[in-house]
Amino acid sequence: MNGHRLLLAGALTLCAIAPAHGAPDVVRGEQVYARCLACHALAFDRVGPHHCGLFGRVAGSVPNFSYSPAMKDSHIVWNDKTLDRFLSSPLKTVPGTSMTYDGVSDTKDRGDLIAYLRHANDTPECAKPRPAPANRR
Numbered sequence: 001m002n003g004h005r006l007l008l009a010g011a012l013t014l015c016a017i018a019p020a021h022g023a024p025d026v027v028r029g030e031q032v033y034a035r036c037l038a039c040h041a042l043a044f045d046r047v048g049p050h051h052c053g054l055f056g057r058v059a060g061s062v063p064n065f066s067y068s069p070a071m072k073d074s075h076i077v078w079n080d081k082t083l084d085r086f087l088s089s090p091l092k093t094v095p096g097t098s099m100t101y102d103g104v105s106d107t108k109d110r111g112d113l114i115a116y117l118r119h120a121n122d123t124p125e126c127a128k129p130r131p132a133p134a135n136r137r
Helices: 002-017 026-033 080-088 107-120
Strands: none
Touching: 026 107, 080 107
16 A cells, blocks of 8 residues: 555656646747747738737738638638647648748647747737838838
8 A cells, every 4th residue: 555655656746747738838839949940930010910910810921921812712710739640741731822831840849839839929029010011102
């Protein structure tokens, strides 16, 4: 009986000090987002569109951004589930997309990244009003 108590106590101790792998980590998600910075930013368009306001937005709908026809025609509405699917394999999820990144293969990394994007949407950087785009002729 004492052996079972020791085993149970040891297991409880490990559970108390081991991180919960299921809970998304916003700080770690920001580190994963560093991979995206070559093409994306939170508050302004780069090679890829900005990510502020991403949740609930229809894919291919940022005004004055040049999307691939595949992205415009995807009819994806960005949420946790659609982002997870897209980020796991962008080229398979939207064949013909101009996003050439292979994706984030690790499930935990994707969850953390999505948590960071959701959190970032509530930051002052995303709360700033975006300037109206200049008329291009």
